[in-house]
Every structure is written in C-alpha cells, then in structure tokens.
Amino acid sequence: MQGGAIAQFIPLILIFAIMYFLLIRPQQKKLKQHQEMVKALRRGDQVVTQGGLIGKVAKVKDDNEIEVELSQGVTVRVVRSTIAQVINKTEPAQAKG
Structure with missing residues (x-):
C-alpha cells in the first residue's frame, strides 16, 4: 500500500x-x-520608465528615488524600481593623474 501512495505523488x-x-x-x-x-x-x-517616458537621469537622490530630465528644464522625480530599461549607459569618469 505504501508504494501505491508514493506513486500517486510522483x-x-x-x-x-x-x-x-x-x-x-x-x-x-x-x-x-x-x-x-x-x-x-x-x-x-x-x-x-514603465510608463513609457524616455529621459536622462539628472540626479540620483537616494536609494529609492531619482530625478529624470524629460526635456530641457523639465525634470520629474521617479521611483527607481519603475525604471524599465537603460538605453544608454554613461561611462564612469576616468581618474586624472
């Protein structure tokens, strides 16, 4: 009987x-x-963004929020987790020396 019960759960x-x-x-x-x-x-x-807005990150405010510039002079606060895709990554600045 035990074998039949186990076979049913497989x-x-x-x-x-x-x-x-x-x-x-x-x-x-x-x-x-x-x-x-x-x-x-x-x-x-x-x-x-997940809402379909395309913009450039203007400022990283804290762990949960960024400012995105949609057009010149128009910035909006966006929750980080609502970023759907990064189109262009900026390269980190090279140390001078």
Whole structure:
C-alpha cells in the first residue's frame, strides 16, 4: 500500500519541478537582473520608465528615488524600481593623474 501512495505523488512532484524550472526560476533571475540594473543607475544614463517616458537621469537622490530630465528644464522625480530599461549607459569618469 505504501508504494501505491508514493506513486500517486510522483506526478505532482514532477509538475512542481517543471513549474519551478520553467516559471519561478527564470522570473527570479529576471528580477535580480532588474535590481542590479536599477542599483547601477547614475547621472547621465538614458532610461525608459514603465510608463513609457524616455529621459536622462539628472540626479540620483537616494536609494529609492531619482530625478529624470524629460526635456530641457523639465525634470520629474521617479521611483527607481519603475525604471524599465537603460538605453544608454554613461561611462564612469576616468581618474586624472
């Protein structure tokens, strides 16, 4: 009887394993990449927000907020996590010496 009970759970275990490798794991990987991208934002990067606005990072205010310049003289405060994509990364300034 014990063997029959275990045999009934094997398909459920296989379904969970397939769901993990096809859905959960790639989503966690994508989330980690997004967090790294957002953490690496700095002044001068051209970004796209989740609302579809394209602008340039004018100022990194704190851990959760940045200022994005949409056009000359028009800046908006944006929550970092709403940045969907970085179009152009600025290169770090080289140390003089």
